[in-house]
Amino acid sequence: MTFTDRLRALQRRKQTVLCVGLDPDPARLPRPLRGESNPATAVRTFLQQIIDATRHVACAYKLNLAFFEALGRDGWPVLEATLQYMPDDVVTIADGKRGDIGSSARFYARAVFELLPFDACTVSPYMGRDAVAPFLEYEGRAAFVLTRTSNPGARDFQERRCDGEPLYLAVARAVARWSQELPGTAGLVVGATDAYALAAVHLACAGLPLLIPGVGAQGGAIDPILQVARRSPVLVNSSRQILYASDRSDFAEAAAREAEALRDQLLEACPS
Numbered sequence: 001m002t003f004t005d006r007l008r009a010l011q012r013r014k015q016t017v018l019c020v021g022l023d024p025d026p027a028r029l030p031r032p033l034r035g036e037s038n039p040a041t042a043v044r045t046f047l048q049q050i051i052d053a054t055r056h057v058a059c060a061y062k063l064n065l066a067f068f069e070a071l072g073r074d075g076w077p078v079l080e081a082t083l084q085y086m087p088d089d090v091v092t093i094a095d096g097k098r099g100d101i102g103s104s105a106r107f108y109a110r111a112v113f114e115l116l117p118f119d120a121c122t123v124s125p126y127m128g129r130d131a132v133a134p135f136l137e138y139e140g141r142a143a144f145v146l147t148r149t150s151n152p153g154a155r156d157f158q159e160r161r162c163d164g165e166p167l168y169l170a171v172a173r174a175v176a177r178w179s180q181e182l183p184g185t186a187g188l189v190v191g192a193t194d195a196y197a198l199a200a201v202h203l204a205c206a207g208l209p210l211l212i213p214g215v216g217a218q219g220g221a222i223d224p225i226l227q228v229a230r231r232s233p234v235l236v237n238s239s240r241q242i243l244y245a246s247d248r249s250d251f252a253e254a255a256a257r258e259a260e261a262l263r264d265q266l267l268e269a270c271p272s
């Protein structure tokens with residue numbers, strides 16, 4: 001079964017397209033956990049409680065690798081423990097935005113798909129086809145390639161014209177071509193903060209799954225997502241708005257409420 005088929009089946013069964021982002025910042029942990037002498041232990045407990053509180057409304061969890069790497073030597077065990085804690089009915093995404101020459105990219109791919117059991121990862125297209133290809137060789141897994149990202153700096157390069165269209169669209173079309181060798185292994189990251197780019201990427205590559213960050217803390221709109229979800233599978237990520245909904249002992253309940261509210265707003269995007 002391809003990654004995309006598995007994702008669609010999960011979304012249909014659970015009626016949710018919500019991806020909860022796990023970006024654990026030790027300085028933002030709820031106050032009751034901040035007293036823990038080892039921040040890695042606190043992060044591990046925090047993430048397990050967030051997973052328990054949101055698993056009924058999440059079809060995916062996106063773990064931003066930067067936050068685990070920044071825990072130093074304790075980061076890898078926390079990453080492994082968090083993955084082991086995942087329920088069966090979700091997919092996991094390693095958000096490391098990898099992208100290097102082919103011989104090195106193969107090792108990045110091996111780390112997330114062989115050493116760690118991630119279902120998908122994020123990849124930067126800047127270094128071209130050989131930097132992306134190793135991630136597309138794993139049957140049943142997927143690589144989401146950055147197109148038009150959600151941050152203000154996306155305008156610096158991604159919107160430059162390339163053969164008469166924005167560079168991010170040329171990237172999206174190239175990824176669609178590259179993925180033909182092993183269908184179902186590629187997706188695209190496109191931010192919710194630019195409704196025009198979201199619609200354009202979706203029109204250029206209808207059918208490729210879209211990982212959409214930028215709602216919640218970054219203020220991206222929901223309606224344009226509902227439009228593109230009519231023809232493309234979508235996974236909508238929210239991290240800080242859910243994780244840090246409260247910094248008191250009710251943080252898990254508050255996270256559940258935020259996640260449920262976003263799931264409800266996105267119900268129309270679920271496959272029937």
Ligand SMILES: O=c1ccn([C@@H]2O[C@H](COP(=O)(O)O)[C@@H](O)[C@H]2O)c(=O)[nH]1
Nearest residue numbers: 021064149150191213217218238239240
């Ligand atoms: O274009 C992009 C690509 C990745 N991200 C990542 O998604 C989350 C968003 O966090 P929020 O707290 O919901 O804003 C974070 O891990 C980013 O690194 C993105 O925001 N935009």
